[in-house]
Amino acid sequence: MKALHKLIEERVKPNFTGEGKLKRFWVVFDALETFLFTPGHTTKKGVHVRDGIDLKRTMFLVIVAMVPALLFGTWNIGHQYYLSLGEITTADPWNAMLLDKLIVGAIKVVPLIVVSYATGLGIEFVIAGMNGHAINEGFLVSGMLIPLIMPVDVPLWMVAVATAFAVLIAKEVFGGTGMNILNVALTARAFLFFAYPKQMSGEIWIHDVMASKAGGVLADGYTGATALGHLANTVGQPVSGEVSNGVMAMFADGGMFSLMNCFIGTIPGSVAETSALAALIGAAILIWTGIGSWRIISSFIVGGLVMGVIFNALGLNAYMTIGPVHQIVMGGFMFGAVFMATDPVSAAQTNTGKWVYGFLGGFFSIMIRVFNPAYPEGVMMAILFMNVMAPTIDHYVIEANIRRREKRLAASAAVA
């Protein structure tokens, strides 16, 4: 390893620095070199003892935390595909046709990841080259999050357009990594949600479900709609009407969207959002390494639970009667709480602010999804909304702190 590093330092690097032949591509070289080797930067002033963890390694740990969700999502795409064809049933063990499932999943997921990274990093490289600064690592995580929150059958060019929009308008316009107001990955999804509503809702959550349906090979009773999509149908219906009872049967024990299935994640949905379990494993990794804020994750979940309890008490339609725990394991709630709300750039910065930010995020997520069936994925809206509110929350937290200390000062001055 040392010899390799030496080789690169002595033979490759001079091409890119100073008057080297490839100096125009210095940003590319620098990005790759600091990614692969710990950079030899030393502090110039101030504190000299520093943690070895820099932005690149932080980002990399977040990606590690996403791996369980990614692997499960890949498996689940294949699982849902073969379920829709009727080749397996929900009674089969999880490892039936394991390889086939993973292959189907990989065929769908790998192109999504490639397109997302190619578009996003391409733009980052061009902008870094234009402005003459080193490439920021911010896109490492965004580029992975974007494919994970896409519907399985979304056209790839739409992913590219959305990624380009998010990187340019949500990030580079504000000054690049660390300056963005909105979460980049969620901006990409929100863009798709509003720009191409037909491709972002309906029967797109399962690989090839439309073609299978047209060919008449779809298993009986399999529609491919998500849990939230089914539940949205109950809004405006009487609590125990025909429609509501039909939908609620799927959410009872043994149904397709039973509490257990929603928790494990063997239900249709975006690539990696379905499994609350995988998201919780990711949360454990993030909290253990100290990268994700446990305050945000836990208050986000509490916020969702509180709203769920309030809805239970109201019970105006079947959607509201779903248990609070069931509510928060459905859809992208857990994935959003763990990977989206904790984005250190767009979240609140103060500790008190983080509690408020997380709580309201979870609270609004459930509220939006139940009140407005047109926006089944309330988590996305809620987190983007809270991203916008985060600076305001921080402002009031800091103001309160200043007032408290002024009062203390006045009190101690009075005593003296």
Next chain:
Amino acid sequence: MSTETTTAVEKKESLFSKKNRKLLTDPLDDSNPITVQVLGICSALAITVQVQQAVIMSLAVLFVMIGGNVIVSLMRNIIPDRIRIIVQLVVIASLVIIVDEVLKAYSPDISEKLSVFVGLIITNCIIMGRLEAFALGNKPGPSMLDAVGNAMGYAWILLAVALVREVFGSGAISFPGFGQVKFLPEGWFYANGGFYENNNLMILPPMALITVGVIIWIQRARNRSLIEEN
């Protein structure tokens, strides 16, 4: 806002002297009412879904601006200073009513689409601003040039935004008298088994804001004199 003041030039100045030509060209770029002064934004965001709306709106603003600037400039010496805003408002409002009635009479469907925004020309800051800043202190000739320049500066931004929004949002440009120009074969659309889909976000108001923002971005990248020092 322009810092033009009454110039006490006694000698006869040609209408298209260098200074007067600048009145025409300045608002197109360096002091564009929308992208630099950020005036008249509401209408620019609201009626740029279709090119035809933008064209009609631009013509309406052009008419009201020329009329307003020339009339106020003619009356500039007899308008009492204290009630000048009300006088300006009366002039603009009368002109807007004329535009509105003409639109209703000759193209009711466009009038319907523009709805309240024709009436709101009265409150368009660009027009009020030019009357205050220019027409009150200048002769009718230069005032007319100033009006044309500013209306054009408003119009080209409107047209640019509308073009982007209609092409990507509707996939075709329709204009009365010219029919509909389609840019893509029907077979490319999802509904017909293709791969393309119109961008619905383009039709929604936020995209107008973003498009104007991108135009400002491009303009500032080209014209460095616009970038503030801080």
